[in-house]
Amino acid sequence: xxxxxxxxxxxxxxxxxxxxxxxxxxxxxxxxxxxxxxxxxxxxxxxxxxxxxxxxxxxxxxxxxxxxxxxxxxxxxxxxxxxxxxxxxxxxxxxxxxxxxxxxxxxxxxxxxxxxxxxxxxxxxxxxxxxxxxxxxxxxxxxxxxxxxxxxxxxxxxxxxxxxxxxxxxxxxxxxxxxxxxxxxxxxxxxxxxxxxxxxxxxxxxxxxxxxxxxxxxxxxxxxxxxxxxxxxxxxxxxxxxxxxxxxxxxxxxxxxxxxxxxxxxxxxxxxxxxxxxxxxxxxxxxxxxxxxxxxxxxxxxxxxxxxxxxxxxxxxxxxxxxxxxxxxxxxxxxxxxxxxxxxxxxxxxxxxxxxxxxxxxxxxxxxxxxxxxxxxxxxxxxxxxxxxxxxxxxxxxxxxxxxxxxxxxxxxxxxxxxxxxxxxxxxxxxxxxxxxxxxxxxxxxxxxxxxxxxxxxxxxxxxxxxxxxxxxxxxxxxxxxxxxxxxxxxxxxxxxxxxxxxxxxxxxxxxxxxxxxxxxxxxxxxxxxxxxxxxxxxxxxxxxxxxxxxxxxxxxxxxxxxxxxxxxxxxxxxxxxxxxxxxxxxxxxxxxxxxxxxxxxxxxxxxxxxxxxxxxxxxxxxxxxxxxxxxxxxxxxxxxxxxxxxxxxxxxxxxxxxxxxxxxxxxxxxxxxxxxxxxxxxxxxxxxxxxxxxxxxxxxxxxxxxxxxxxxxxxxxxxxxxxxxxxxxxxxxxxxxxxxxxxxxxxxxxxxxxxxxxxxxxxxx
Amino acid sequence: xxxxxxxxxxxxxxxxxxxxxxxxxxxxxxxxxxxxxxxxxxxxxxxxxxxxxxxxxxxxxxxxxxxxxxxxxxxxxxxxx
Numbered sequence: 001x002x003x004x005x006x007x008x009x010x011x012x013x014x015x016x017x018x019x020x021x022x023x024x025x026x027x028x029x030x031x032x033x034x035x036x037x038x039x040x041x042x043x044x045x046x047x048x049x050x051x052x053x054x055x056x057x058x059x060x061x062x063x064x065x066x067x068x069x070x071x072x073x074x075x076x077x078x079x080x081x082x083x084x085x086x087x088x089x090x091x092x093x094x095x096x097x098x099x100x101x102x103x104x105x106x107x108x109x110x111x112x113x114x115x116x117x118x119x120x121x122x123x124x125x126x127x128x129x130x131x132x133x134x135x136x137x138x139x140x141x142x143x144x145x146x147x148x149x150x151x152x153x154x155x156x157x158x159x160x161x162x163x164x165x166x167x168x169x170x171x172x173x174x175x176x177x178x179x180x181x182x183x184x185x186x187x188x189x190x191x192x193x194x195x196x197x198x199x200x201x202x203x204x205x206x207x208x209x210x211x212x213x214x215x216x217x218x219x220x221x222x223x224x225x226x227x228x229x230x231x232x233x234x235x236x237x238x239x240x241x242x243x244x245x246x247x248x249x250x251x252x253x254x255x256x257x258x259x260x261x262x263x264x265x266x267x268x269x270x271x272x273x274x275x276x277x278x279x280x281x282x283x284x285x286x287x288x289x290x291x292x293x294x295x296x297x298x299x300x301x302x303x304x305x306x307x308x309x310x311x312x313x314x315x316x317x318x319x320x321x322x323x324x325x326x327x328x329x330x331x332x333x334x335x336x337x338x339x340x341x342x343x344x345x346x347x348x349x350x351x352x353x354x355x356x357x358x359x360x361x362x363x364x365x366x367x368x369x370x371x372x373x374x375x376x377x378x379x380x381x382x383x384x385x386x387x388x389x390x391x392x393x394x395x396x397x398x399x400x401x402x403x404x405x406x407x408x409x410x411x412x413x414x415x416x417x418x419x420x421x422x423x424x425x426x427x428x429x430x431x432x433x434x435x436x437x438x439x440x441x442x443x444x445x446x447x448x449x450x451x452x453x454x455x456x457x458x459x460x461x462x463x464x465x466x467x468x469x470x471x472x473x474x475x476x477x478x479x480x481x482x483x484x485x486x487x488x489x490x491x492x493x494x495x496x497x498x499x500x501x502x503x504x505x506x507x508x509x510x511x512x513x514x515x516x517x518x519x520x521x522x523x524x525x526x527x528x529x530x531x532x533x534x535x536x537x538x539x540x541x542x543x544x545x546x547x548x549x550x551x552x553x554x555x556x557x558x559x560x561x562x563x564x565x566x567x568x569x570x571x572x573x574x575x576x577x578x579x580x581x582x583x584x585x586x587x588x589x590x591x592x593x594x595x596x597x598x599x600x601x602x603x604x605x606x607x608x609x610x611x612x613x614x615x616x617x618x619x620x621x622x623x624x625x626x627x628x629x630x631x632x633x634x635x636x637x638x639x640x641x642x643x644x645x646x647x648x649x650x651x652x653x654x655x656x657x658x659x660x661x662x663x664x665x666x667x668x669x670x671x672x673x674x675x676x677x678x679x680x681x682x683x684x685x686x687x688x689x690x691x692x693x694x695x696x697x698x699x700x701x702x703x704x705x706x707x708x709x710x711x712x713x714x715x716x717x718x719x720x721x722x723x724x725x726x727x728x729x730x731x732x733x734x735x736x737x738x739x740x741x742x743x744x745x746x747x748x749x750x751x752x753x754x755x756x757x758x759x760x761x762x763x764x765x766x
Numbered sequence: 767x768x769x770x771x772x773x774x775x776x777x778x779x780x781x782x783x784x785x786x787x788x789x790x791x792x793x794x795x796x797x798x799x800x801x802x803x804x805x806x807x808x809x810x811x812x813x814x815x816x817x818x819x820x821x822x823x824x825x826x827x828x829x830x831x832x833x834x835x836x837x838x839x840x841x842x843x844x845x846x847x
Contacts, residue, residue, distance in 0.1 A: 101809070172809065172813065173779065173810070187773065187775050187842065188773065190774060216847075276845075349844075378847075379847035381847040382846065383845070383847050424773075424839075425771055426818035427821045428821055429821040464844050464846075466845070466846050468825060468826065530846040531844065531847075613825060613826075615825075
């Protein structure tokens with residue numbers, strides 16, 4: 001095959017250079033704002049269907065147990081119950097495979113237990129009934145006989161000889177011989193000779209750090225409404241970050257033809273990565289197929305905590321060597337992450353992100369993916385990166401303290417820049433870490449005096465960002481307005497950004513563009529809204545689709561004027577002759593062309609389908625001031641500044657919102673949030689009363705600085721911004737708290753009891 | 767001939783090598799040639815890899831072109847939240 005045939009779709013991704021934007025970079029109201037503040041927006045649980053049934057799921061009360069007997073006959077006999085499903089009602093063709101190769105089997109095993117219940121909250125059966133109350137009553141009639149097995153919920157304990165084995169054969173070939181069967185994947189990378197590097201150092205610090213599992217904490221619980229007929233055709237309405245992925249998984253788990261299941265994404269009340277997978281949708285469809293009626297399934301908050309993914313917890317060892325002048329001579333990290341009872345903890349990203357901010361001659365990182373009796377972890381905003389930054393940036397802070405060096409100057413001295421060989425291998429193209437550090441150093445926050453009892457923390461953070469399969473369609477109306485159909489659920493104000501980019505290219509007002517998240521039957525495949533990809537990839541596709549429409553508009557003008565299309569330019573929403581030689585014609589506005597488009601060649605639309613691969617990596621630097629009450633151990637974040645590279649901010653308000661959101665979630669992760677397990681392996685705090693996420697009164701105003709170092713892989717220079725903002729907070733806050741308390745905090749969350757313990761140790765040592 | 771750098775954990779599956787030279791004009795051809803040269807890499811490549819070509823991280827497009835002097839790194843497949 002000739003190389004030309006391999007070329008990506010026409011229209012490359014290259015940055016087109018600095019330009020004056022008319023609409024990009026402005027701050028109009030979001031198009032979905034009215035719906036959301038008036039209650040008109042329809043979320044997952046807001047959909048109804050005639051004859052609809054209500055579903056409920058029976059969940060294991062044990063952390064690890066063999067299912068000896070499962071009898072649903074009494075539940076089926078209850079009046080009002082229309083269907084009961086167990087694992088037997090799902091596909092037998094989904095094959096187990098080690099590691100993450102068998103991800104569909106892992107999902108099936110997670111949404112409905114097979115031979116064993118693997119964690120507290122694991123689904124074992126489900127009921128559909130005419131009312132929610134009958135469905136819940138029916139669950140009590142399902143008889144399950146369990147053989148309780150030993151369990152393990154701690155990552156370090158799960159790796160020890162003699163730890164209960166979650167599943168034999170789950171490890172892939174990457175795992176070195178001799179490891180416990182709970183270690184299911186292994187990663188090792190780096191370059192140079194770390195021991196030689198440590199020998200060059202004036203000071204080497206080695207330390208151990210832990211972070212707990214935290215939940216994404218989205219406001220809206222998972223909810224769906226499914227209809228599946230005996231003919232294998234179905235409709236699904238659900239709250240998700242990626243409805244094409246839901247379609248694919250449901251089709252596989254229920255033996256359906258993919259195209260026969262049409263999936264529509266509801267509005268989404270937060271996701272943060274936790275809605276990039278599937279928990280309840282196949283269950284609702286299986287019940288519907290059995291009952292012959294639509295089935296609605298809505299999770300309670302307790303179910304969300306017990307049975308949907310929190311992020312992984314981590315146990316980490318870091319060793320860094322530094323010269324007296326602040327040069328880092330070598331760095332080494334070992335990262336052990338547990339991701340629940342399935343392979344998939346993002347330890348490779350923890351390892352690859354750990355030292356990505358720095359230009360290092362000698363670096364080595366090792367990761368272990370470990371199974372425990374906890375729920376299957378799901379992605380959470382830059383999965384794996386925040387915990388790495390916590391451990392690494394804490395050690396750098398300690399090195400700066402002991403060597404009497406300025407933390408920003410040290411980071412600038414060692415910062416990765418264009419041409420640096422990244423700690424994970426490749427050479428960086430143009431990146432913006434140095435610019436974020438310089439902006440942080442210049443910010444008034446960095447020079448502001450601290451009050452007694454306060455400490456300041458600095459941290460950098462890194463995330464890769466992502467492109468992925470993307471389709472966009474743009475249709476012009478006769479009156480000159482435009483509809484843009486995207487396939488990426490709007491989890492961060494993306495409809496506004498898409499409208500701005502389309503308006504910029506078409507040259508029409510932002511208000512004349514309506515952006516719709518299309519269903520799976522209305523558009524080509526779209527990957528999930530994950531990896532901070534939407535403004536980058538769907539944005540790129542929107543620009544290209546709008547340019548496709550402009551090309552057709554220019555053709556209509558050329559036809560009208562009787563000249564070649566190459567002699568027609570598009571300026572400010574009008575077709576114009578490209579120069580004096582093209583002829584003397586008045587500008588032809590878009591609406592004038594669309595008014596007669598039916599009679600001049602037919603409807604005008606633009607399309608773009610591709611897999612953009614130019615997502616630029618992103619860096620941030622955070623400054624935090626914290627105050628510690630030495631009597632109570634309570635911590636207060638008193639000032640917070642986020643500086644991050646956005647490449648090009650399409651809608652600066654929503655970029656700032658992403659920066660603030662990442663910082664707010666990071667504050668919760670650092671100070672309060674954790675999954676607490678009892679000795680029985682059951683989750684002790686499955687609710688917002690006992691699992692404490694930050695509320696408004698916990699947070700200071702979070703100041704933001706947008707740095708714009710254009711991404712070479714996007715026409716306007718866009719980089720994703722949604723995830724990098726949660727990478728530095730854990731470390732920045734820990735450094736601030738440690739500096740305020742005068743003692744290094746190595747374990748998250750830094751709850752009051754933990755801080756008091758450390759202060760007591762400090763007093764004992766003194 | 768392009769040189770492909772493997773992450774260290776793959777060394778055991780590639781006869782102890784961290785750098786493998788293979789023919790290929792695209793990411794897809796490079797991956798196929800890697801599996802042909804080192805069958806042990808079949809499983810991790812099928813599990814999903816990203817490929818960094820001259821600093822650009824290619825998450826899934828096998829049709830991305832590769833030059834003989836390109837810097838190529840195999841990375842574990844990216845995903846986000």
